[in-house]
Amino acid sequence: MTSIDAPTSTIPDEPGATRAAKAQLSVRGIGASYRKRPAIRNVSLDFKPRTVTALIGPSGCGKTTLLRCLNRIHEVTRGATVEGVVELEGQNIYAPGVDPVAVRRRIGMVFQRPNPFPTMSILDNVVAGLRLVGECRTRSAKLEVAERTLRLAALWDEVKDKLDRSGLSLSGGQQQRLCIARALATEPEVLLMDEPASALDPISTAKIEDLMTTLAERYAIIVVTHNMQQAARVSQETAFMLAGEEAVGELIEFGPTAELFTRPKDRRTEDYITGRFG
Amino acid sequence: MAVAMAQARSLRVRHARSAVGVVSTALCAGAAAAALLLILGYVVREGAASISIPFLTQVPHPVGIPGGGVANAIAGTGITVAIATLMAAPIGVLTGVYLAMYGRGAFASSIRFLSDVLAGVPSIAIGLFAYVVLVAPFKHFSAVSGSFAFAVLMLPVIIRTTEEAIRSVPVTIREGALALGLPVYATTVRVVIPAARAAIVTGLLLSIARVTGETAPLLFTAFGSQFWELNPRNPMAQLPLQIFNYAISPYPLWHEQAWGGALVLIVVVLVLNALARVALRSRTSR
Secondary structure, eight states: OSSSOOOOOOOOTTTTTTHHHHHOOOEEEEEEEEETTTEEEEEEEETTTTTTTEEOSSTTTHHHHHHHHTTGGGGGSSTEEEEEEEEEEETTSSTTOOOOOHHHHHHEEOOSSOOOOOOOOBHHHHHHHHHHTOOSSSSSHHHHHHHHHHHTTTTTHHTTTTTTSBBGSSHHHHHHHHHHHHHHHHHSEEEEEETTTTTTHHHHHHHHHHHHHHHHSSEEEEEOOOOOOHHHHHSSSEEEEOOOOOEEEEEEEEEEEHHHHHSOOHHHHHHHTTTOOO | OHHHHHHHHHHHHHHHHHHHHHHHHHHHHHHHHHHHHHHHHHHHHHHHGGHHHHHHHOOOOOOOOOOBHHHHHHOOOOOOHHHHHHHHHHHHHHHHHHHHHHHHHHHHHHHHHHHHHHHSOOOHHHHHIIIIIIIGGGGGGOOOHHHHHHHHHHHHHHHHHHHHHTTSOOOOOHHHHHHTTTOOHHHHIIIIIHHHHHHHHHHHHHHHHHHHTTTTTTTTTBBSSSSSSOTTTTTBHHHHHHHHHHHHHHHHHHHHHHHHHHHHHHHHHHHHHHHHHHHHTTTTTO
């Protein structure tokens, strides 16, 4: 185990871990529209496995839209369309015949506001992705999944004695970690996070950021953030997007985070990270 | 200086306007509440004397014989409303779900329009319709024909409240379920509808409360009865009909019992409304 591809992991190997390690998401010429109004245009980039990639840019630059194209949740919005190619391990998730439901099981997502299912207990929230498609029926199976994913999400110790309480009984930061555990339960290979800490207090934000670093030992994580310090803290790669002419978002620059923040190649990137606009 | 005075004047004008607004709206609210309380108080005053165990457990006595009660009417109203709920709830809830989830096209718009029109149709016309469909062909009054009329009355209420309930489930909940790799069916049935359950139940209870006091649709359907009758295929006693018949009778004893029946009916409807509020509030507790 001396290869550079095998970073030392603090988490024991779990099912899905080897799959996730190889996960590679490539975006080729993606464009997305809402009701014929384009939101992003011609975005191409490669997301590395076991890496946190940050999507940054001013409001309205299309970073959330790009993220929502990666698990085919964009098309759920009425009038929303996508063109281009997104490859997961070489397979185009937009190819005809590919089931978006299967794609979304392999690419998990955490939303900006915590969204636990209001009528479910903490336990049922965690296993919802399995339980509601007929898997994970027994309580012991549920508990096993719940303990594993809640530990991953650094929430287990706080909720292990009240798994049958409503998910809404938790604080906002706990709810968000519950949603992360829920997303991990289906053993995805990639985790998408849409400003996962923007609705949280600083302490909860720090916990979520620590979590991203830990989870990146196993998953490819793609995180949209408004907060450039956060991008600098948690990510290894950063993509900077900007709405150009006609307010259509484009990818301006993409590279290792340290480079992009210290030696941006594009003038617009430099202007943004030095706070000249946005 | 002049500016300051002008500002002070405009502030005074604004405060005066505001005071007029507060006072007039408060007066109207007070008048509305007073009307309700007067009705309630009057029914209690006139009806309380009639309320007794025999009144609630006995069937009517023949004219001239004191005592007797409205037990058969209470049971009849309960049965008729229960059957109506069984008819209207599945159709109404599923229609509401359809309109909320898929209701964009011309078909959905016409359903919504028809439902709104139905909500405005006088209940006696719906009673006539039930008579034509379920009474005249069989030459026989029946409680179930009354239930049918009630169900038609309940439908628009259930459809509208269910659609609103589903629509008020945040889109982030729905997207959260879809993002887990749940099919649309599981998302709708296991996540979205449960999240709207409290509001749907509230709508059902309100629709029940709405028809429980209806009299007109029963006149030529359930018809009423002076006897114990629990078979929904036969004419059945109904609390509102009983009140109506007693109230227009020439006998003072029956007048008192009409007030007693009205009190029972009001209490039942109030309890249903209270339950609806409790159902809505219990959504986030636990």
